Amino acid sequence: ASVDKGVDFANYFCTYGYLYHQKEMLADRVRMDAYFNAVFQNKHHFQGKVVLDVGTGSGILAIWCAQAGARKVYAVEATKMADHARELVRGNNVDDIVEVIEGSIEDVTLPEKVDVIISEWMGYFLLRESMFDSVICARDRWLKPDGVMYPSHARMWIAPIRSGLGDQKMNDFESAMRDWHCFVEDTENNYGVNMNILTKPFQEEHEKYYLKTSLWSNLHPDQLIGTAAVIKEIDCLTASVDEIRVVTSKFSLPINMDRTRLSALAGWFDVHFRGNKQNPAKNEIELTTAPSVENSTHWGQQVFMLHPVLRVNEGDELLISFSMHRSKENHRLMNVGLSYELQQSSGKRLPAVISKLYIE
Amino acid sequence: ASVDKGVDFANYFCTYGYLYHQKEMLADRVRMDAYFNAVFQNKHHFQGKVVLDVGTGSGILAIWCAQAGARKVYAVEATKMADHARELVRGNNVDDIVEVIEGSIEDVTLPEKVDVIISEWMGYFLLRESMFDSVICARDRWLKPDGVMYPSHARMWIAPIRSGLGDQKMNDFESAMRDWHCFVEDTENNYGVNMNILTKPFQEEHEKYYLKTSLWSNLHPDQLIGTAAVIKEIDCLTASVDEIRVVTSKFSLPINMDRTRLSALAGWFDVHFRGNKQNPAKNEIELTTAPSVENSTHWGQQVFMLHPVLRVNEGDELLISFSMHRSKENHRLMNVGLSYELQQSSGKRLPAVISKLYIE
Ligand SMILES: Nc1ncnc2c1ncn2[C@@H]1O[C@H](CSCC[C@H](N)C(=O)O)[C@@H](O)[C@H]1O
Ligand SMILES: Nc1ncnc2c1ncn2[C@@H]1O[C@H](CSCC[C@H](N)C(=O)O)[C@@H](O)[C@H]1O
Numbered sequence: 104a105s106v107d108k109g110v111d112f113a114n115y116f117c118t119y120g121y122l123y124h125q126k127e128m129l130a131d132r133v134r135m136d137a138y139f140n141a142v143f144q145n146k147h148h149f150q151g152k153v154v155l156d157v158g159t160g161s162g163i164l165a166i167w168c169a170q171a172g173a174r175k176v177y178a179v180e181a182t183k184m185a186d187h188a189r190e191l192v193r194g195n196n197v198d199d200i201v202e203v204i205e206g207s208i209e210d211v212t213l214p215e216k217v218d219v220i221i222s223e224w225m226g227y228f229l230l231r232e233s234m235f236d237s238v239i240c241a242r243d244r245w246l247k248p249d250g251v252m253y254p255s256h257a258r259m260w261i262a263p264i265r266s267g268l269g270d271q272k273m274n275d276f277e278s279a280m281r282d283w284h285c286f287v288e289d290t291e292n293n294y295g296v297n298m299n300i301l302t303k304p305f306q307e308e309h310e311k312y313y314l315k316t317s318l319w320s321n322l323h324p325d326q327l328i329g330t331a332a333v334i335k336e337i338d339c340l341t342a343s344v345d346e347i348r349v350v351t352s353k354f355s356l357p358i359n360m361d362r363t364r365l366s367a368l369a370g371w372f373d374v375h376f377r378g379n380k381q382n383p384a385k386n387e388i389e390l391t392t393a394p395s396v397e398n399s400t401h402w403g404q405q406v407f408m409l410h411p412v413l414r415v416n417e418g419d420e421l422l423i424s425f426s427m428h429r430s431k432e433n434h435r436l437m438n439v440g441l442s443y444e445l446q447q448s449s450g451k452r453l454p455a456v457i458s459k460l461y462i463e
Numbered sequence: 464a465s466v467d468k469g470v471d472f473a474n475y476f477c478t479y480g481y482l483y484h485q486k487e488m489l490a491d492r493v494r495m496d497a498y499f500n501a502v503f504q505n506k507h508h509f510q511g512k513v514v515l516d517v518g519t520g521s522g523i524l525a526i527w528c529a530q531a532g533a534r535k536v537y538a539v540e541a542t543k544m545a546d547h548a549r550e551l552v553r554g555n556n557v558d559d560i561v562e563v564i565e566g567s568i569e570d571v572t573l574p575e576k577v578d579v580i581i582s583e584w585m586g587y588f589l590l591r592e593s594m595f596d597s598v599i600c601a602r603d604r605w606l607k608p609d610g611v612m613y614p615s616h617a618r619m620w621i622a623p624i625r626s627g628l629g630d631q632k633m634n635d636f637e638s639a640m641r642d643w644h645c646f647v648e649d650t651e652n653n654y655g656v657n658m659n660i661l662t663k664p665f666q667e668e669h670e671k672y673y674l675k676t677s678l679w680s681n682l683h684p685d686q687l688i689g690t691a692a693v694i695k696e697i698d699c700l701t702a703s704v705d706e707i708r709v710v711t712s713k714f715s716l717p718i719n720m721d722r723t724r725l726s727a728l729a730g731w732f733d734v735h736f737r738g739n740k741q742n743p744a745k746n747e748i749e750l751t752t753a754p755s756v757e758n759s760t761h762w763g764q765q766v767f768m769l770h771p772v773l774r775v776n777e778g779d780e781l782l783i784s785f786s787m788h789r790s791k792e793n794h795r796l797m798n799v800g801l802s803y804e805l806q807q808s809s810g811k812r813l814p815a816v817i818s819k820l821y822i823e
Contacts, residue, residue: 305486
């Protein structure tokens with residue numbers, strides 16, 4: 104299924120055209136520190152080199168690369184933000200090095216191959232937005248055989264958590280349904296039309312919205328009630344779109360807290376800047392979006408609610424089969440299939456629960 | 464400029480695909496009562512007649528027309544809501560009369576011409592959404608020469624008001640700018656990049672968002688501080704797209720309250736169901752979205768903030784030149800040009816203020 108560019112722009116790119124949104128990313132200290140340190144603590148990767156910044160936004164990463172000694176930086180941005188990036192580049196006196204190009208990376212032609220590709224392409228739970236596709240496309244077309252990817256590696260994590268969010272959403276859902284029932288009665292009484300036949304689709308629409316759509320949250324580490332598992336590892340130098348189009352994983356999550364409620368799974372990611380085998384980083388930098396008190400990010404974590412909530416104890420184990428693929432209607436959103444069983448420390452295994460969830 | 468259908472769907476139609484949104488309209492008692500009474504108090508327009516419902520949504524108007532005695536109702540809906548409408552029609556036993564057709568009215572072919580076109584096409588301040596274009600298209604193609612439009616007439620109103628909304632938004636704007644200045648300082652200190660060159664575009668973006676975009680509000684009639692003026696009248700039977708593409712009006716608003724603040728203009732609309740000359744309504748029905756305590760609607764009013772606020776007195780008069788045209792980027796949104804002068808009762812006239820505003 105090919106993507107209509109105009110539609111993709113209306114659904115996706117439009118928000119990146121606002122300085123408001125770029126600033127949100129630029130004000131994320133964890134994100135900024137990671138890229139800043141990755142570049143300036145590994146200047147050998149940049150000095151005298153040619154760099155491509157995929158999705159330069161405000162131009163920040165491109166400017167850093169120039170400041171770290173790059174000979175030339177191509178900074179490609181699909182939205183009108185390119186104009187602001189060009190201004191910022193000029194205002195910081197690196198316009199002799201950074202060339203801002205407005206256009207989709209898929210359509211752009213560069214005059215030469217590059218030594219480094221840098222990009223901040225990560226969406227919620229890593230793959231939402233599917234922007235890594237564009238980085239892969241850039242890599243296959245423009246990176247020299249011995250080139251370096253910034254970041255070089257990425258991982259997806261899942262952990263069992265306790266949280267009041269699910270109860271809250273369940274309340275919202277139930278109150279929406281109560282309201283619907285009143286509405287059906289009123290409409291019949293006042294306007295002689297029976298709406299009951301829409302009760303089921305209304306309920307399904309609202310279940311999806313309130314209960315099955317993952318929630319953005321900045322969790323406290325205390326909310327983790329077991330060990331997190333890596334469900335996907337990506338080598339940015341070799342990954343193909345086929346490798347990320349579908350993510351499947353079977354894994355188990357040991358519960359390490361007694362008498363608590365398993366109310367949700369949390370998903371997050373980290374990325375690393377390691378250079379490559381022939382040309383490793385001097386200082387490896389990590390950017391993690393795991394639950395944290397001091398170092399939370401604008402990505403937060405994605406919370407997948409489990410209904411009903413399970414009572415769990417230390418020593419229990421949650422056996423999970425997870426799959427994530429792209430939504431048919433919008434390839435930048437994700438559908439998640441989850442099937443899980445609780446293996447109690449007593450040896451008893453509760454019946455499997457299967458659910459479909461959405462990352463919107 | 465022709466409209467990309469996929470983009471229009473992503474930007475506009477998508478929300479109408481949700482029962483959640485349809486229910487908001489179905490729960491608007493003022494709206495519902497007006498259409499209900501218009502149909503059932505004027506059954507002579509429907510009995511034995513052929514009706515076209517442009518944008519049937521849930522199908523509600525089409526069902527009423529059938530219940531009022533129509534021989535046949537074509538109910539056209541662009542979104543997947545058409546499936547729900549079909550269900551609702553069946554559930555209310557009028558599927559022998561109502562035929563739900565999924566498609567844009569612009570693309571649909573009917574087997575016959577119709578006696579009545581009914582449609583609820585009104586957006587904020589009447590013309591936002593530009594859906595009346597589709598009704599005009601339907602009328603020119605499918606209405607019999609002596610056919611009737613439901614509603615038959617529409618008017619746009621503007622009035623001077625007092626409101627705290629503008630101060631609140633000014634505070635939000637100023638606090639966003641203070642925050643920006645801190646951000647610029649932090650980014651320079653921590654990351655060696657000077658963002659100051661983006662201060663002006665950031666400020667412009669935020670002025671537009673906080674100060675120049677009209678606000679939805681349900682005003683209290685007490686907030687009116689002068690006489691409202693009709694700035695546009697539309698005869699739905701004869702209006703052309705050219706007539707509504709641009710709305711211009713010069714008018715004056717007498718202030719009728721002493722020692723108060725003129726902080727905004729409010730815009731709203733009403734529509735009437737009068738039938739036509741040869742075949743008038745037995746009972747004329749009005750649907751008004753004017754400020755009201757008991758009869759507020761989901762449309763509310765659009766508030767256009769005036770900065771700075773003017774001190775006004777009884778006997779003053781506001782002389783206004785108003786123009787509204789469609790946004791180039793999205794023909795369903797509006798740009799407003801406003802120029803106004805205060806003529807004080809003393810005879811003194813304050814200098815004219817000119818401003819550009821947006822209905823988003
Ligand atoms: N295929 C593509 N071609 C060009 N730009 C793209 C793209 N896909 C996404 N982008 C842009 O990539 C940016 C990602 S956000 C990161 C912005 C900037 N590099 C920073 O780190 O602050 C957005 O501005 C988006 O518009
Ligand atoms: N050009 C077009 N062709 C078909 N449907 C359209 C249309 N433009 C707008 N619509 C539909 O018109 C509806 C307007 S909302 C009104 C819904 C319903 N008649 C009611 O009164 O409750 C939406 O469902 C929208 O999807």
